[in-house]
Amino acid sequence: YRDTDLTLSAEGVSKSFDGFKAINDLNFYLGDGELRTVIGPNGAGKSTFMDLITGRTTPDVGSLTFHQPDGHDVDLCKLREYQINRLGIARKFQTPSVYTQHTVRDNILLSLNRDRGVLRALFYSETQQDRDEIDEVLEIIRLGDRRDELAGSLSHGQKQWLEIGMLLAQKPRVLLVDEPAAGMSDEETERTGELLLSLEGKHSVVVVEHDMEFVRQIARKVTVLHQGHVLKEGSFDEVAGDPTVKEVYLGR
Numbered sequence: 001y002r003d004t005d006l007t008l009s010a011e012g013v014s015k016s017f018d019g020f021k022a023i024n025d026l027n028f029y030l031g032d033g034e035l036r037t038v039i040g041p042n043g044a045g046k047s048t049f050m051d052l053i054t055g056r057t058t059p060d061v062g063s064l065t066f067h068q069p070d071g072h073d074v075d076l077c078k079l080r081e082y083q084i085n086r087l088g089i090a091r092k093f094q095t096p097s098v099y100t101q102h103t104v105r106d107n108i109l110l111s112l113n114r115d116r117g118v119l120r121a122l123f124y125s126e127t128q129q130d131r132d133e134i135d136e137v138l139e140i141i142r143l144g145d146r147r148d149e150l151a152g153s154l155s156h157g158q159k160q161w162l163e164i165g166m167l168l169a170q171k172p173r174v175l176l177v178d179e180p181a182a183g184m185s186d187e188e189t190e191r192t193g194e195l196l197l198s199l200e201g202k203h204s205v206v207v208v209e210h211d212m213e214f215v216r217q218i219a220r221k222v223t224v225l226h227q228g229h230v231l232k233e234g235s236f237d238e239v240a241g242d243p244t245v246k247e248v249y250l251g252r
Ligand code: ADP
Pocket: 017, 018, 021, 022, 040, 041, 042, 043, 044, 045, 046, 047, 048, 049
């Protein structure tokens, strides 16, 4: 990448827990609008890496940089978790957290107006712009036909999409998603892949994933983590065909 195309850089990042190196001299570069898949065996450091990017934890050494469109660089190591989130790095955890007692569209409204607090957001008179943004998100997550139903009545997969929609309502530049297809049916998994692919070019997305079939479906560039380090980076075929990757990841 040229510098101007970059959204995130991690350089020489290490993080130990009680002397154990969960992340070990990691280098990682994410381009603007890129859809990246990060895979690796259990304990490879995937979740820790997401924790580092989002400021949940800080590196022992190394740099984490968020490159702004205007050319200036933000040192993520100096910021708190909520500040990083406000800057436009959103994270979706595996368990969906939606407001089950509110409708699908109100969940998106609440997320749009997160600064107002739940009660004020619900009683505030929404603008035409709010309505347009809600419609836009509903179209992306393809839940337009469920807009007036309670979020609690959605299937597990639909809740996951709603939560992605709630994050999209906040217009993040970077979206981190942890195993988005876990527990989904084949059809829901395929739709999740389509949803993530539709974000390409608009957001930089990092998907942490175990399911190799799903990785094959959404894979653009794949990063394989092993023992806190990048073992291999490349296309799905390059990565899946690599003997070392097969050995450590696929167990063959
Ligand atoms: P992955 O998400 O790839 O399965 P993790 O990032 O969760 O891997 O964990 C990487 C390694 O770091 C594991 O060996 C794990 O036990 C260890 N680890 C992660 N977080 C902590 C923590 N808070 N305290 C101690 N050890 C941790």
